Amino acid sequence: MPEYESVIGLEVHAQLKTKSKIFCSCSTEFGREPNENTCPVCMGMPGVLPVLNKRAVEYAVKMALAVNCKINQKSIFARKNYFYPDLPKGYQISQYELPVAEHGYITIQVGGKEKKIGITRIHMEEDAGKSVHSAAENVSYVDLNRTGVPLIEIVSEPDIRSPEEAVAYLKALRSILVYLEICDGNMEEGSFRCDANISIRPRGQKEFGTRTELKNMNSFRHVQRALEYEIERQIDLVEDGEEVVQETRLYDADKNITRPMRGKEEAHDYRYFPDPDLVPLVLKSEWIEQWRKELPELPADKLQRFIRQYGLPVYDAEVLTAEKDLADFFEQTVKIYNQPKKVSNWMLSEVLRELNEARIKIGQSKFRPENLAKLIKIIDDGLISGKIGKSIFSEIFNTGQDPEEYVRAKGMVQISDSSALEQVVEEVLADLPKEVERYKNGQTKLLGFFVGQVMKRTKGQANPGLVNKILKEKLG
């Protein structure tokens, strides 16, 4: 039986965070009343005309520059024609023959290895509206608030060879978009969407197999599982001597399967042609240069800098730079208290855990860099033990209270007074003569037990280092 490899190309749609829509001045704000963000232009009333939003162009070009694309100084908008109730004009304005950018790449890390993934093209287009079907009333509603929200479509080369690479690529793209502050990157709300083209072939074969297109994957996990399922499905077909049919398939997350879209839904001839209502988009060199200058430090550069500047392990740097807000939080904390590795440890464990539990982003939390800096400092200063630090973390994370004030108010300050501790140690040893005997007979691992007893009597507030030292002295 031959070994197979999968060949995957991804199409990503990213909603751009402009204030107004791509071809009219309506707001793009999410969560308004249905059809509140509409005007004759985005409703496709007779006689209206589109006018291109320059900010959307800026964002598209910035993304193109960030992923090493060649910018086309002249690009053309085209009409993609199809009928659907949430597509008011009966066509979507997109780019077809001449997109705004082509021939880029990004570098991803999978299993400790670097890999370059080619980007075929980036083009600009308008989003469609939303159809809401009410089974109870047996009617459908159309909400055009999303109609005309600017999108970029980022099309990869078929360079991806596994679901893991696909997810790494998506995460890297998403991270760049968020770093550029041009997209929310929210897959569940649909501001970052992905379709996949996938085929399999026996390893070593040059020709591509027949591909299917996968849609309806609303999280990285969905992408991973849908691709895994589809690879297996295609291998099974080929092994059974059947053929893969070129078709569009929907991922069903509940059943974790892919199934074909109905024939009618995919039988589209979009009849693309240049939109006569829009002149070619001509980008001045000064604009492009200006936008290039405005690019922030991108994830890959920040990663390298974190390793270099802070001496962090690759893993720590990867996690911290995956989200810009997280990286910023780290750097602000280190600026206040210069212990990068300690800060990183706390962030990777406690901070991320709390964020996951609360399902929020770091920016939405009351916990600030000065809180984390103070917490680490009072541990280092011996005011509290690391263990106490961990035990109170959840509380101070959720309330945003100053850690020092908190432990003082609660009387949790550590006992580092050796005379006070000596007394406790003596009491413990006096109460436990059998154990002392055994220790002295060579069972030295009982030291931990004695430490535990001291901690118990001091309600955890004893300085553990000091307790250790005193115990060893007393036990000879």
Place this chain on the structure above:
Amino acid sequence: MELAFKTLTRIRDILSRKEASVEEVVNACLQVIEKTEPELNALITTCAEEAIEQARQMDNQGPDPEKPLWGVPVVIKDVIATKGIRTTCASKILENFVPCYDATLVEKLKQAGCIILGKTNMDEFAMGSSTENSAFGPTKNPYDLTRVPGGSSGGSAASVAAAQAFASVGTDTGGSIRQPAGFCGIVGLKPTYGRVSRFGLIAYGSSLDQAGPMTRTVRDAALMLQVIAGHDPKDSTSSPEDVPDYVQTLQKANDLKGIRLGYPVEYWEKGLSPEVKDCCEQALNKARELGAEIIPISIKHTPYAIATYYIIAMAEASSNLARYDGVRFGFRDKEATELLEMYLNSRSKGFGEEVKRRIMLGTYVLSAGYYDAYYKKAAQVRRLIRQDFLDALKACDLICAPVAPTTAFKLGENIDDPLQMYLTDIFTISLNLTGLPGMTLPVGLGQETNMPVGMQFFGPAFGEEIIFQVCHVLEQALQGPGLPHVLKDEG
């Protein structure tokens, strides 16, 4: 009623000097409408009450010297959006559509002080050459009620020729201003593409559509263009080119000395009716007498113009008309029970035959596997035709051509033969493919039919000034077509 027969220029002066009230002028036009409309059917909507109300208000306030067309009643082709006034495109599918916005050119006319008296009949969605393709019935030619007024701006041409209003704004995608102007003996200008904003002009062929004035004199056309021309931030294809003082430019024109008029030999060869040929040749002789030099030129790719034009116009139309789906506005078939059926029924019942024919042909030429052979090829030929014109305009100042092979034909004569109908556009459509400006000037009555004959003058891009100058001089030297039959017992 007599006030209605004045030119736009004249009535404007009368109004500004308060020699007549706005209400009197509006009433004069309404009387003409009342008298002629039962026979002509030039208007789809008449705004009599609103116009009188507005006239009274204006009379109370008195003339405003800031407003160049203060108090002047005009009619607007029903393909141009007017806020609060239904805008039908002469289609059942938009029968009850009332826009919540004005076209930019309508806004400009209102700012200039115009009163909108009504919306004019047309071929549905501007698709046709006779105004017979209207869901509101055909318009008749005011010179002969058995004949068509031309199209698609036939309602505008008939209305202005019959003195229902002092001017109209029509639209020209393949001759839809110039051909009906010629058939009805008035002046009609298709400006340079981008000269007048297309915002609010309901699209047929977006890369070809251009709105322009239809008036009884050249000076009137200059006045109208002055008001409606200019860059519009709402139309990306509108030109930032400065708008010159068109009326002022007419003062400079006294004769045609030094003017070179080119006539394309391809246009004068065959298929031209003798009466049209005679009239046009007489006009050219007159031009020569006035000092012009007449030189033969060649527009080599003329034989490809009709095919090229119809491929591009229909392709664009098939996409432009997709929004009439019954979902948000316009006609929706109430009996449909599911989505596809709603689309099919609404569009099948809402659109007329010619519109459906063009949507189907346009869909076909854009389809996978045919795009390169049709649309792409047509776009290439279009560039060649434009180059022909640009080359020709190096050898002459203006190009002149007949408007149509014949004078206005009979109602029903071509309606069952779409191809024959398309061929009547032979002299007008090339200009839209080039984007250049062109104007129809009435040059007399045909000897055989006694119907108006028009001649076109094409100029360089943004060369409306020289077109106005030449046509103004020639207009003074030629006999106008006289009052139309429908008004024969008047004035």
